[in-house]
Every structure is written in structure tokens, then in C-alpha cells.
Amino acid sequence: MAEGIGLGLMAVGAGLAVGLAGLGTGMAQKDIGAAAVGAITEDPKMMGKALMFMVLPETVVIFGLVIAILALFVLPGQLS
């Protein structure tokens, strides 16, 4: 029973990790995206650079995803 609750909490934790990190990334990308669209309208050649800046904050969500992966796959093995 206790183990079941533990697993459940881990799943919730994994969800929170991805979800909250995604929110953070989204907030960062919102500003970058707006600026990027502005820059591309001025000079379409900025497209490459703009896309590059767009993916910069995605690191945050990837960290979240990695924590989620650890919580879902690796930590349960540790517990048992």
C-alpha cells in the first residue's frame, strides 16, 4: 500500500516536473518569440538566428523531462 502511494507520488512529481518546467519555458519563449517575429519582419535573414534563440529556453523543459524520466524509470528501481 505504502509502496503504491510512493509510486503514485513519483508519477505526480514527474508530471509536475515536466509541467512546471514547460510553463517556465513557455514564459521565456513568449517574449523571445514576439521579439523574433519583429526581427524577422524587419529582415527575413534573421530567421535562422531567431529560431536559434527560440530554442534556448527549451533547456529548462528538457531538465524537467530528465527529472521526470528519473522519477518514472530510475527511482522506482532504487526503491525496490
Add this chain to the structure above:
Amino acid sequence: MFLPESMSRIVIVGANSGLDETIEVLYELESVHLIDHTVDADEGFTLGTPRPYSSKTTERLLKVRAMEKDLGINKHTKTQPISESEIRSQISSDSVETIEDEVRAILDRRNDLNQRITELNAKKKNLELLARLPIDLDLYSGYKSIGSMVGTVDKDPTQALAGMGEVFVSMDKKGASVAAVFVKNDDKSKAQTVLSECGFSEISVPEAQGSPKTALVETETQLEVLNKELAVVEKETEVLFEKHKHFLRASDEELTVDAEKGTLPIRIATTKYSYVIDAWVPTPKVDSVKSTIESRVPCTYVEIEENRGRKEKESEEKEERFKTVPTRMKHGRITKHFEYPTKMMSVPKYNEVDPTTLIAVFLPIFFGFMVGDIGYAIPFIILGAYGLRYAKNPDWRAIATVLFFGGIWAAIFGFFFFGEALGMHFVGEAAGVEYTWQSLLGLENLDKAFWWLMGGHGVHKISAEYVGMLLKLSVYVGIVHLTIGYLLAIYNKSIQYGFKHGFLEKGGAFLTFVGLVFICYAVATNLVSSSPLPESTYMGFIGVGAVILIIGIIINAKAEGAMKVVIELPDTVGNILSYTRLVAIGMSKAGMALAFNYIAIGMIAGSIDGVLGIIIGFIAFAFFQLMIWTLGIMSAGLHALRLQLVEFMVRFYEGDGIEFSPLKFKRNKIISNKNVKEA
């Protein structure tokens, strides 16, 4: 391969009589990067003036460009190439002027007709409005004490103007209501105020006799005649377009070349009788450049001033305009395509490592690992090959290159490592939501053909069995990649200032990194792994790591300041962990593929009954796969690039160099004389 081409500085001295010939030779050599002369750089020298033929050339170029614009000829117009000697003889025999006369005559007529048609159209519009009022055109004017006002209105002004004079109104629901008002001159301003409240906007009454309807018919007839004439002129313009497009495009190109050659002297130093040109030439070519110029142009001497080394000290001693050396990236046919991501950051400096080759190695591997599926790899390879064959735009070529080589790596990883196609493993039992090709196609013996795959079925992207291994693998790849970056930073500084300086400036960051790797390895293993390190080994790792870390921090604090060190510590760990995206992106795509395949194959297998279910299933399958594939380009491509630009290049790359741009021309519409002779 790693450092840009070494450069030599030359000085060309000659008599002004040979200047034209020298310019000609410089452009033919295509390996001379001119150094602009600055005013007062040398006593007794002034900036040159454009060549005498230059003004005529510019004038002709302007004429040609104007004609091209009027006739609608642009760089996309398909024309045939003309040989250089032919176009030259045509230009010098005043062809530009003759053609201009011919084209001008037609174009003037066209403009004239267009203007008259516009005028008549405006008149026609007014007459259409006036035709609705029962007044002849000559009755609108010619009064002594009465003033007339004619125009469009929004509201009927009859009530408001009652008693002031005569009002004729024709209201129309579509907003084209017209009113004619006749009032005494004394009341005119009052009437105007009333009218302006009704949204009055005056129209001009054409000068004519009789009823507006007759005038309208007359105008329409005139318009018809003019339109017919215009059609004839348009035809003639088209004939001119076809007749002269080859000449105009070719002469545009030739005159542009001449105009640039003609204005070259304003970039060099001259005296009354002689000129001096400073230039950079790639060192391997410097001797051939010297002998070519000296043998082709009489009374010219070329001095090789220096072969510039990579030490900063060498540059600092020089005059301001000789300090920066242009960078010529040295690359083969394939690595050349990867110059694009490097340049996206900036052009490398003359005395630093050009990371293009390393990007060419790592970018496709990273891309391939993230895609890791032969089903998606094959379209990537095909699309990439197609792009490399046909695309002209450098952006598209760069993307096609990544797709092609990345696709090859994706196929290799997909086939040999993951054993996957379209998100499904080749072999294995279908379990839960997961399908495999073996179970789908009912080939029971397929697993024998793939006996060599890891675990008999390849690496699962989403399974507890492999995820730890994949994460570790990605972190190790990151450590290797970053180590190369840190070592390159030391190398760059070493070639610029010597090894001691290089190590003291950049070695600290590297040692900090190594120390952190040791400590993090020990801590992470004990925290996450099911088989923790023995106590002694654990302490050993921590101890060695700490010693290296402290040495690194001390060196780094001296070089960069304590504040930077504090910021850099978590940053370094973040950089290593950033490489886990190699797995994370692969996993997210595998997760999508798993879900989509489950839905689509479920439909085909009969969760919706009948033929319709199968059709919808196949459509859904194709749509879902296409979506994953497109996301693959975006996420895998961009993240692979980002790892190069952000994690890797930031370690060592400074950039901000000037690109080597030799004097040369790219000819599209003209076959140069050289080529004609060769043919």
C-alpha cells in the same frame, strides 16, 4: 583544416598608365583582398579618382537599369548567355543608346495613353453621376448672380436648403448619391455649411454641351479607342521585351563589372604618375600572384611585405589598417556546407580555430541520434539529396546538408542501435500499447535476421531497462564534446599569446570542468544507480575531483575574477546536463510515435468497423507519421545546432573576423572570353 588559410600582405606599385590593366588582372586572379587606403596614411599619396570611362559606364548602366524596370526584366527572367567580346563590342557601338531610343518611344506612348485613360475614367465616373440629374452640362456654369455646387452627398440636403435656392438630388442606397445646388451668390457660404453637414464632396463638371448622357456615350467611345491603342502598344512592348531581354541582362552585368572596376581607384593610393595598392593574398598563392601581375603589366612591381603569423603581438605592432587579417575558411566540398552555422554565429578570426569541421562531424551525429529511426531517416536522406542537387539558396542548402548527413546517421542509429522504423521496433512481441513490425506483419522468424541487435530487439527509448544507460551515454557524449571545446580554448589562446598565457587564461575553466565531472560522477552514481560505488572509490573520486576543482578555481579566479567563477560553477554542470536533450528529444518523439501508432493501428485492426475504419486508419497513420517527421526536423535539427552554437562554441569561439572577399565577379549571363577560348 582547423585554422583559416594563412595570409600574406603585398604591395603593388606601378605607373598610372598601367592601372587599367592591373585592375583587369586583379579581378582575373580572384585571390586579392584589397586593403582600403585611408586618407593621410602615407605622405604624398592621395586617394585615386575614378577611371575616365567610369562616368559613361555609369550613365549607360542607369539607362539599362531603367529600361529593365520599365520592360519588367529582372533577375528571374530567363535569358541566353552572350559572349563577353560580343557584348563589349555591342556596348561600345552605342547599342544601349539605340535601344533606349527605340524603347523610350514606345514607353512614352504607353505612359501617355495610360494617363489619358486615367483621366477619361475619372471623367466617365463624374458623368455617370451627373447623368442621374435632369440638367444639361452647359447649364451648370455661366451665371452672374447664381453659384452652383455639384457633388456627392451622404444625406438628402433638400429640407435643410429649402428656400435658399434650387436643389436637384438623386439619392442612391449604395452611397453614390448626387446633388446639384443652385443658390444666390450671397447665400453660397451658408449653403456650403449646410452641405458639408450632409457629407458633401464636390465633383468637377466636364466642359461640354448638351445632356450628360450624350457626353457619357462619347467618353465611352473615346475610352474604347484608347484601350485598343493601348493593347497594340502593350503588344509592341512585349515584342521589345523579347527582342532586347538578352542584351539588357547581359549588358547590365557587364556594365556593373565595368562600373566597379572604374571606381576601384578610389580605394587605393595614387600620386600624379603612379599608384600603390595594398592587399592580402593567401600565402600559398602569393608567388603566383606576384609573377602574374609583374609579367602581365609592364612597369609594375609587387613586393611581398610579410607572411602574417597567428601571434597577436605581430598584429599589434602594425599600422591600424593592417591589423585585422581577413579570414579565408579552408574547407573541402562537404565541410564547406557547414560554414553556414559557423557564420550564423560570426566569421572566425584569422588566429583562431575555425569550428566548421567539428560542426560537420558532430551536428549530423547529434541529429541522427535524436531521430534514431530508419523510417524517418530515409525521407530525410532523399529530401536532403534533392535539396543538395537543386537548391540554390544558401539557407536551403545548409538545411539540406544537415538533413542528408543527419539522415544517414539517423539511418545508422535507427538500424543498428535502436532497431526502429516509424516508431516501431523491427522485432519483439507486441505488448500492451506497443506494436512491432514482426507482430504486425506476422513474420515469426524476423528476430533471427536481427540477432545482432542489442538485447535481441534494439534499444528501447522508453523503458526503465535502457533509460539510465541512454542518459549516461548522452552525458558522456557531452563531456567529450565539451572537453574538445575547452581544449580548443586553450589552443586558441596558445597560438595567440603562447602556451603559458593560454593555460593561465583558459586552463582554469577546463580544470574546474574536469574537477566537477569527477565529483558529479561519484555523487550521481551513489544517488541514482542501484549499485553505488564502494566507500574508498567514492572518496577517491571526490578527493581527486576536489583537488583539481580547487586548482582550476584558483587559476580561473586570477584570470577572470572571483565573481565569474561563482557564476561559472553551476553553469558548467548545466552545460553537461544540457546534452541529455539528445535522449530527451528522442524519447519525446518515440512517445508520440507510440501513442499515434496505437491509435492508428487500432483503427486499421478494427476498432472502427468495416472498410471505412481501415481507410481512416491509414490516413491517420500517414498524418501522424508526417507530423512526427516534421517535428523531427524542427526539434532534432535545432537542438543539434544549438548544442554546437551554445554549449560547444561558447567555450572557445570569439569570432568577429572579416571574411576574405577577393576582387572577382560572378558571371551569369555572360560567357567570359577565357571560357570561350577553352571551349
